[in-house]
Amino acid sequence: MSLFRRTSRRYLVVLAVAAVIATAFVQRHLVVHAQPSEPSQLTVYSPQTTYSVPVLEKNGQPYVGLVELLEPLGTVDARPDGKKYKLRYTPPGGKPREAQFTEGKDKGKLAGNGYKLPGNFILQSGRGYIPLAVVPDVMLRLATLEVEYHPASRRLFAGNPPERFTLELRKDTTSRLFISFPAAVNPSISTEAGHVHFTFRREPVIPAGADSVKFSDPLITGATFSEQAGVAELDVLGTAPLMANFADGGKTIIVAAAPAPPPPVAQAPEPSAQAPSNVPVPAPPPQKPSTPRFLVLIDPAHGGTDVGAAITPSLAEKDIVLALARRVQRELANRGIAASLLRNSDVALSLDQRAVAVNAARPALYVALHAANTGRGVHVFTSLLPAANLSRQDFLPWDTAQSAFIDLSGSVAGSVAAELEARKMPYTTLVAPLRPLNNVAAPAIAIEIAPATDKVEEIASASYEEQVAQSIAAGIAAIRGKLPEVRP
C-alpha cells in the first residue's frame, strides 16, 4: 500500500516535469517573439559623423551588431554563410580588412590574426553580434581608429580624441562664465531657477579639468559635468536666474545673469540692468549669421518598429535604406556636397514628423530612400500632386507644399535617371502619391531600389548599393547648379 502510494507520487512528479517541458515546447512554437524592453545604445563620435548603435542584452551581457557599428564609418560587406560570418570593412580611401566569426563560438579572426571574444559570437537573422566590451578593440584593429571609450555612459570617441572644453569665470562689472570648445557646439539648453542646463547629444565633449568645479563667486557658484546613456550634460549653478549666449561662431558659450524681466508698466529703461528676479529666462537661440548653403537631406524611410517591406525574411527595408543612405552621403561628400541623414540609427519617425523635420532643416534637396521587392531595378519618383482645381476642403495647404518645387524635383529625377542610364542599370521614372513628398517645401525625389535580377538578396550587396549610390550622387552633382542654395 505504502509502496503504491510512493510510486503514484513519483508518477505525479514525472507527470509534472513532463507538463512543464510540454508547456515550454508549446510556448516556443506559439509565442511570437516577446518585445524586449527599450534598448539602450552606444554613441559613437567619429570624425565624419555621430551615430548611435543599439545595445542588446544577449546571453546575459551587452552585444552590438557589427554592421551597425562599422557601416557609418566606411564600406561594409557582410556575408553570413551558415554558421560562419565573414565581414569585410573598407575605410574611405583605405585598404579592406576582414573579420571572421562563427555562431556560438568565441574564437574568430580579426584583420588576419586569431581573436578571442569574451562571449560567444551571435548570428541572428543574418546579422552578426559581438560583445560590447570588445568594441574599442574591434574599432582599433578593423577600422584602425584610435578610440577612447567611456563604458559607464557608453560614449565611444573614434578617430579623434574627445573635444575638451574649458571653464573660465571672468569678473568684470558682473560675473560671467566662459565655456570654450575647440569646435562649434549646438546643445539644447534649459534654464530653471538658478540653473542653466546644457545637453550635448551629438558633440564629443568632455571637460578639460575636473567634472565638478566650484567658484567662489556671488552669482555663479559652480558647474557639474556628467555623461550618461550616450549623452553629455553640463549644469551651471547660480544664485540668480542665468542665461546663455553663444559667441565665436558657436565655439564659446557665455553664461551670465539673466536680465530683469520688463516692468509691467512702461518706464524709462534702467541703464544698468540687474537680475534680482526669480523668473527664469530661457536662453536665446544661437545667433549665427545665416549664409545660404547647399544641403541634401537624405531620408532612409521607415525605422524602428516600422520595418518597411520584408525583402526576404532576414532583409528588412529599413536596414537596406539606412545602409544605402550612408553610401549616398559618402558619395555626395566625395563630390563636395554636404548631406545629412534624417535618421542615422534604427529609430521610428512618423510621416508627419518626417515632413516637419525636413521643412525645419531647409534643405536644398530632399531624397527619400525606399527598398521593395516589386519590379526590377531602381524606381525614381517625384510627387503626384493633388490637382490645383480642387476645392479647399479636399486638400490642406500642407498637402500642396511640393507644388512650387515640382519642376525642380522633376529635373533632379531626370538627372539621376540619366546617371542610371549611363551605368546601364535598369530603372523606371514615375510619379507617385508618396508621403511625405507632398508636404516637402523643397525639391524632392524618392528612390526605391528593387533587386536588379531574380537574385533578391543581391539588393543588399555592396556592389549594387554602390552603383545606385554613385548614380544618385552623380545625378545630384550634375544638377546642383540649377538648384538654389537655401538660408538655414
Place this chain on the structure above:
Amino acid sequence: MTRRILLVFAALVIIAIGLAFYALQLRRKVARDEQLAAQQQIAIAPPANGPSTPVTLYVASDNNGALTKTEMNAVLPAERSERDRSILRGLLELYLQPQTSHPIGAGADIRDVYVMGDDTAIVDTNSAFADAHPSGVLAEELTVASIVTTLNANDARIAKVKILVNGQERETLAGHADLRRFYLASNVGQATKDVP
C-alpha cells in the same frame, strides 16, 4: 522501478513534443483556412442573367511599372455603385491569380463603392486589401492608379476617387501610397505609363 519511471518519462516527453508539433500544424492550418475562405468569398459570380457589356480594366504590371488596357465582356448589375464594385472586384481577382503581373495580399476585396454627388466614388476595401498588400512605393502606387483609372474608364462621370479600408480613412495603403487624399482620375493618368 527506476527504469519504468524513465520509460514513462521518455514517453511523456515524446507526447509533449508531439503536442507542440500538433499545435504548430494547427496554427498553420488555421492561417491556410482563413486565406482559403477569403479567396472563396471573392469568387462570387456576377448575376448570370442580363445582357453582357464591355468592361475595360487597367491592369498593373510590376515589371514595367505600367497599366495595360484590357477589354472584356461581363454581365454586370444594373445599379451604378454595384456595377462599379463588380468591376473593381474583377480587377482584384486578376491580382489574386497565382500568375498575376501585380500580386496583392490574399483575401483582398471591395466591400462597397459609394457614388457621391455624381462625380465622386468612395471605394471601401476590406482589411486584407491594405493589411496584406505588398509594401512598396511602386506596388502601392500601381494598385491605387489601376483602381482609379479602371473606375473612370467604365464610369466616365467618376472624376474623384477616395479609398477607405474597412470603412475608415487610412494614412497609407501599406506604408507608402497616401490614402487620405482624393484621387483625380485625370491626374492619376500621369502616375502610370499607359500600355495599350
